[in-house]
Amino acid sequence: xxxxxxxxxxxxxxxxxxxxxxxxxxxxxxxxxxxxxxxxxxxxxxxxxxxxxxxxxxxxxxxxxxxxxxxxxxxxxxxxxxxxxxxxxxxxxxxxxxxxxxxxxxxxxxxxxxxxxxxxxxxxxxxxxxxxxxxxxxxxxxxxxxxxxxxxxxxxxxxxxxxxxxxxxxxxxxxxxxxxxxxxxxxxxxxxxxxxxxxxxxxxxxxxxxxxxxxxxxxxxxxxxxxxxxxxxxxxxxxxxxxxxx
Amino acid sequence: xxxxxxxxxxxxxxxxxxxxxxxxxxxxxxxxxxxxxxxxxxxxxxxxxxxxxxxxxxxxxxxxxxxxxxxxxxxxxxxxxxxxxxxxx
Numbered sequence: 001x002x003x004x005x006x007x008x009x010x011x012x013x014x015x016x017x018x019x020x021x022x023x024x025x026x027x028x029x030x031x032x033x034x035x036x037x038x039x040x041x042x043x044x045x046x047x048x049x050x051x052x053x054x055x056x057x058x059x060x061x062x063x064x065x066x067x068x069x070x071x072x073x074x075x076x077x078x079x080x081x082x083x084x085x086x087x088x089x090x091x092x093x094x095x096x097x098x099x100x101x102x103x104x105x106x107x108x109x110x111x112x113x114x115x116x117x118x119x120x121x122x123x124x125x126x127x128x129x130x131x132x133x134x135x136x137x138x139x140x141x142x143x144x145x146x147x148x149x150x151x152x153x154x155x156x157x158x159x160x161x162x163x164x165x166x167x168x169x170x171x172x173x174x175x176x177x178x179x180x181x182x183x184x185x186x187x188x189x190x191x192x193x194x195x196x197x198x199x200x201x202x203x204x205x206x207x208x209x210x211x212x213x214x215x216x217x218x219x220x221x222x223x224x225x226x227x228x229x230x231x232x233x234x235x236x237x238x239x240x241x242x243x244x245x246x
Numbered sequence: 247x248x249x250x251x252x253x254x255x256x257x258x259x260x261x262x263x264x265x266x267x268x269x270x271x272x273x274x275x276x277x278x279x280x281x282x283x284x285x286x287x288x289x290x291x292x293x294x295x296x297x298x299x300x301x302x303x304x305x306x307x308x309x310x311x312x313x314x315x316x317x318x319x320x321x322x323x324x325x326x327x328x329x330x331x332x333x334x335x
Contacts, residue, residue, distance in 0.1 A: 224303075
C-alpha cells in the first residue's frame with residue numbers, strides 16, 4: 001500500500017487556510033495511507049509522550065541526594081510530592097496506588113496544554129478522541145480500584161445505594177460523570193484554540209497573546225481538575241472500615 | 247428562501263441563543279461559589295490553600311454547563327448534519 005507523507009502541514013498555523021471546525025485537527029493527515037494514517041493529533045500526542053519520557057529519563061538518570069541536586073530533579077520531586085499530598089487529601093489512606101495514575105494523566109495533559117505556546121503546536125487535548133481516550137482510562141480504572149479495595153460485592157453495592165430503586169440513575173451517573181470529564185477538557189481546550197484563532201483573524205498582533213496566556217492558565221487548571229476528579233472517582237469505593245472511620 | 251438559507255440562519259440564531267442563555271446559570275453559580283469561597287477565606291485564612299484549590303475545582307465543574315452550551319453551539323455552526331444534507335440536495 002502506498003503512503004503519502006506530508007509533514008509540512010504540521011507547520012501550517014492553526015486556522016490559517018483550514019476552515020474552522022470541530023474535526024479539523026483530526027482531519028489533517030501527516031501520513032495518509034488511504035483508510036488509515038497518522039493525523040496531527042496522534043503525532044502531537046506522541047511528541048508529548050516522547051518529551052515527558054525524555055525529560056524524566058534525563059533527570060532520573062543522574063539522580064542524587066544531598067546538596068548537589070539538579071534543578072530539574074527538584075522540580076520533578078516537587079511535582080511528585082505535591083501530587084502525593086493531593087492524593088492523600090482526597091482519598092485518605094492507601095492513596096499510593098491511585099497517585100501514579102493521576103500523576104501520569106496530569107503530566108500528559110499539562111504538557112499537551114502548555115505546549116500551545118509554540119505557535120504551530122495543535123494541542124492533542126483539543127480533539128475529542130484524545131480526551132475521550134483519557135476519560136476511558138479513568139472509566140476502566142474505577143471498577144479496577146473499587147474491586148481491589150472492596151471486592152466485587154462492595155463495588156456492586158455502590159449501585160444500589162441508598163435504595164435499589166436508584167439503580168438506573170447510579171449507572172447513568174457513573175457513565176456520565178466520566179464522559180463529562182472528557183467533554184470538559186475538550187471544550188476548554190477547543191474554546192481556547194478557537195478563540196485565539198478567531199481573534200487572530202481580526203487583530204493579528206498583540207490581542208491573541210493575552211488570550212493565549214489565559215489559555216495556559218486554563219490548561220493547567222484543567223489538567224489539575226482532571227487528575228483530581230480521576231482521584232476522587234477511583235477512590236470513591238473503599239473498605240467498610242475505612243469509610244466508617246473517616 | 248432556499249432550505250439551506252433557512253438552516254444556516256436558524257443555526258446561527260440557535261448557536262447565539264444557546265451560548266447566551268446557557269451561560270447565565272453558570273455565571274451566576276460561579277459568582278456565588280467564588281463569593282462563598284472568599285468569605286470562607288477571609289474568616290479562616292489558615293485554610294485558604296485548601297479552600298482555594300476546592301474553589302478552582304468547583305468553578306471548573308460549574309463551568310461545564312456553559313461548556314456544554316458552547317459545544318452545542320459549535321456543533322450547530324460547524325458540524326451541522328442538516329446543512330450537508332441540504333447542500334447535497
